[in-house]
Structure formats: C-alpha cells, structure tokens
Amino acid sequence: MFNKKGLLTISMLFLLSLVLFACGGGASDGGGSGDDSEGDAGGGDEEGEQFIQVLTGGTEGTYYPLGGTFAQVINDNLDNVEANATSTGASVENMNAISEGDGEIAFTQTDIAAYAAGGEVMFEEPNEDFGAIGTLYPETIQIVATQDSGIETVEDLEGKTVSVGAPGSGTNANADNILEVHGLDINEDIQARDLDFGDSTTGIQDGTIDAAFITSGTPTGAVESLAATSDVTIVNISTEKAQELMDQYSYYSEDEIPEGTYGLEESVSTVAVQAMLVAHSDLSEDLVYEMTKAIFENTDQISHAKGELISAESALDGVGVDLHPGAQKYFDENGISE
Incomplete structure (x- = not known):
C-alpha cells in the first residue's frame, strides 16, 4: 500500500515538474518569438513573388511567340514577378479562362472582348472580370x-x-x-x-x-x-x-x-x-500599371516582328472595352486618350 502511495506521489511530483518546465520554456520562447515576430514585420515590405499566366493562342499563330516575348519583358523589368506564356485555344477560350480565374493576362481580339463584356454571341453572361491593357496590332x-x-x-x-x-x-x-x-x-x-x-x-x-x-x-x-x-x-x-x-x-x-x-x-x-491584351480585374492597379509600362516602354525588347507595330500611342485605337485601372493610370500619365 505504501509502495502504491509513494509511486503515486512520485508520479504527481514528476508531472508537476513537467508543467513548471513547460511554463518556463514557454516564457523563454515567448520572449524569443517576440523578437522574431518583430524581425518578420520589419521584412514584411517585401511582397511575395507574383505569378502571372499569360494566355496566348496556338503554337503556330502569333499570340504564342509574342506572349513569350511579353513574359520575358515583364520578368526583366519587374521585381518579384514571374510571368509565363501558355498556349491556348485563343480569344474565346482566353476570355472564359479569365472569367474563371485561370489566368492573369490574356490575348484576345477586340471583337471577342466586346462580345465577352456584353454577354453576346458566344458568351451567355457578361464578363465583368477583366479590363483592357491596350491594343497591339491588326x-x-x-x-x-x-x-x-x-x-x-x-x-x-x-x-x-x-x-x-x-x-x-x-x-x-x-x-x-x-x-x-x-x-x-x-x-x-x-x-x-x-x-x-x-x-x-x-x-x-x-x-x-x-x-x-x-x-x-x-x-x-x-x-x-x-x-x-x-x-x-x-x-x-x-x-x-x-x-x-x-x-x-x-x-x-x-x-x-x-x-x-x-x-x-x-x-x-x-x-x-485588333489584337489586344486584357488583365484580370483582381490584379492590383500598381501591378497592372507596372506591366503596362514595361510592355509599352520596352518595345525594343520585343523580339517578335509585331513589336514594330506596338506602341503606347496606338494602344487605345479600337480598344472598345473599359481599361483596367492600372492601364488607365499609365495612359493618363502619358496624356494618351482614345
């Protein structure tokens, strides 16, 4: 009987020591965690890498190689952004993908963008999830x-x-x-x-x-x-x-x-x-502004032959739908209007 009571007492003392140790450890870690937390807050200005999927067209068309060039221009001129071009079924598929959140930037035709915005022809419902970056070339x-x-x-x-x-x-x-x-x-x-x-x-x-x-x-x-x-x-x-x-x-x-x-x-x-670029409306104004600026101010970096036809001055010709606020900011700053 004594042995059982003694064993019980020893067990309780052991458990109590574990609790006291855990509490002490928690206080110590808490102090350290506070320091680490302040360090993280200080580095919080650095945004995480933003992935941009550029929806293009078939590999034998113009959208795909041009989209690859645009992705490279964006990567070369923006920090913390990784853009990649993806081959797709082109304009209609791209507008549907943007609506479903399956891409950030897309090539499309001006007529298809207008159909999408109005929910007409091949689109059953209006698509309000995009804004134009600008037109590119005929x-x-x-x-x-x-x-x-x-x-x-x-x-x-x-x-x-x-x-x-x-x-x-x-x-x-x-x-x-x-x-x-x-x-x-x-x-x-x-x-x-x-x-x-x-x-x-x-x-x-x-x-x-x-x-x-x-x-x-x-x-x-x-x-x-x-x-x-x-x-x-x-x-x-x-x-x-x-x-x-x-x-x-x-x-x-x-x-x-x-x-x-x-x-x-x-x-x-x-x-x-007209060929045009559109951006998902969820992309921030600042990000789309920077991407618009990168594309239209670095046309000399566009390796595709169509680069000769792409300019900020003509980017609002026939655009036909609302601009993304980031693109609007860029064109406003440069005195470019439709």
Missing part, C-alpha cells in the same frame, strides 16, 4: 488556299471543306461574319472544320481540306510553313464587301497583305480586327 483575316485549288473568291468556298478555326477561337466568328456578307451560311454552304492554324495548313497540304480562315498577325508561322512547300493564295475581299462588313460590325477595318508575303506576286485586300 489581326488580319486570311482566307488561305493553294493556287491549285482554284479558289479565288469567297463565293468559291461554297461546297468546299473549310477550316473555320479552333473551337473557342475568334476566327470562327470572323468566318461567320465574312461568309454572311457574301451570302453564304457557315453551317449550310460549306463543310466546316474546327481546326487550329497548324492543323488547318497541314490539312490544306494533305488535301483533306480546301481552304482555311486564319485570323492572325501576318506573316503567320503556319501559313509560312505551307508556303514553303506549296504555292499559296490568299482570297481577296473586295472594298465593297469590306465596307459592308464594317458598316455591320464596327470593329473591322480594311487591311492589306503586302506583295511578297508567303510568296504572293501582288498585294491582297482583306479586313482585320
């Missing part, structure tokens, strides 16, 4: 075929197998508009194929499709690859039809593909929309 609508195809006019596409762009791309909307003003229906008068630029030109080369709509800055890599093995033709859009298109859809403008592009023997008249 995106030329190129109706590509080979000279052997015999396709010379838009009307010649009737009954033909024609690529009208990857699902989720702005090219599809452009094809629909252009066919419409020429009296053709995209669903009834052609055999439409939803292919990206690379698959489109491969299909033309293989003979599985007859022609393709490609909306992209010229020269487009996929078309250049086709021109390296085949004699390429770009279908002309007359001034009359271009004007009809512009009267109906204000975001189009006349454009021209110069002689010599893709080996063309003479220039080709067509139409274009």
Whole structure:
C-alpha cells in the first residue's frame, strides 16, 4: 500500500515538474518569438513573388511567340514577378479562362472582348472580370488556299471543306461574319472544320481540306510553313464587301497583305480586327500599371516582328472595352486618350 502511495506521489511530483518546465520554456520562447515576430514585420515590405499566366493562342499563330516575348519583358523589368506564356485555344477560350480565374493576362481580339463584356454571341453572361491593357496590332483575316485549288473568291468556298478555326477561337466568328456578307451560311454552304492554324495548313497540304480562315498577325508561322512547300493564295475581299462588313460590325477595318508575303506576286485586300491584351480585374492597379509600362516602354525588347507595330500611342485605337485601372493610370500619365 505504501509502495502504491509513494509511486503515486512520485508520479504527481514528476508531472508537476513537467508543467513548471513547460511554463518556463514557454516564457523563454515567448520572449524569443517576440523578437522574431518583430524581425518578420520589419521584412514584411517585401511582397511575395507574383505569378502571372499569360494566355496566348496556338503554337503556330502569333499570340504564342509574342506572349513569350511579353513574359520575358515583364520578368526583366519587374521585381518579384514571374510571368509565363501558355498556349491556348485563343480569344474565346482566353476570355472564359479569365472569367474563371485561370489566368492573369490574356490575348484576345477586340471583337471577342466586346462580345465577352456584353454577354453576346458566344458568351451567355457578361464578363465583368477583366479590363483592357491596350491594343497591339491588326489581326488580319486570311482566307488561305493553294493556287491549285482554284479558289479565288469567297463565293468559291461554297461546297468546299473549310477550316473555320479552333473551337473557342475568334476566327470562327470572323468566318461567320465574312461568309454572311457574301451570302453564304457557315453551317449550310460549306463543310466546316474546327481546326487550329497548324492543323488547318497541314490539312490544306494533305488535301483533306480546301481552304482555311486564319485570323492572325501576318506573316503567320503556319501559313509560312505551307508556303514553303506549296504555292499559296490568299482570297481577296473586295472594298465593297469590306465596307459592308464594317458598316455591320464596327470593329473591322480594311487591311492589306503586302506583295511578297508567303510568296504572293501582288498585294491582297482583306479586313482585320485588333489584337489586344486584357488583365484580370483582381490584379492590383500598381501591378497592372507596372506591366503596362514595361510592355509599352520596352518595345525594343520585343523580339517578335509585331513589336514594330506596338506602341503606347496606338494602344487605345479600337480598344472598345473599359481599361483596367492600372492601364488607365499609365495612359493618363502619358496624356494618351482614345
């Protein structure tokens, strides 16, 4: 019995010593923790690294390589920012991804941005989750075929197998508009194929499709690859039809593909929309300001040929949607307005 009581007493004394030791240790650590906490607060001005996903387009188009260049410019000129370009299905997919929070910056066409903002055409609900950074360069609508195809006019596409762009791309909307003003229906008068630029030109080369709509800055890599093995033709859009298109859809403008592009023997008249950059509205005003400044004040660092067309002075031409506050701040500071 004594042994049990003695054992119980010893156990209680042991437990009490542990409690006292823990309390003493806690007081000591508390003093140290206070010092460490003050040290952390002092270094809290340094922001954590910000990851920026730049949503582009297919690897054979203009968005993807240009997006890679933009990412590099941002990384070279902003501290604590890591930007990366990602290949996507282009404009429509990008606007949906921005709405879902799956990207921070996105390439898109001005017409698609306007559709997204208004919840029109391919968008069921208005997208209020983005603001424009600025427009970049004309995106030329190129109706590509080979000279052997015999396709010379838009009307010649009737009954033909024609690529009208990857699902989720702005090219599809452009094809629909252009066919419409020429009296053709995209669903009834052609055999439409939803292919990206690379698959489109491969299909033309293989003979599985007859022609393709490609909306992209010229020269487009996929078309250049086709021109390296085949004699390429770009279908002309007359001034009359271009004007009809512009009267109906204000975001189009006349454009021209110069002689010599893709080996063309003479220039080709067509139409274009504008390529633009948008940013997610959750990005801070300061961050978007700095990225806008980095892009438009370092165009000499843009290795892509389209860099020659990109400038702050023209960045509000045809923008068509509200600017992100950070971009607005940059253009206001530089006296640039629409």
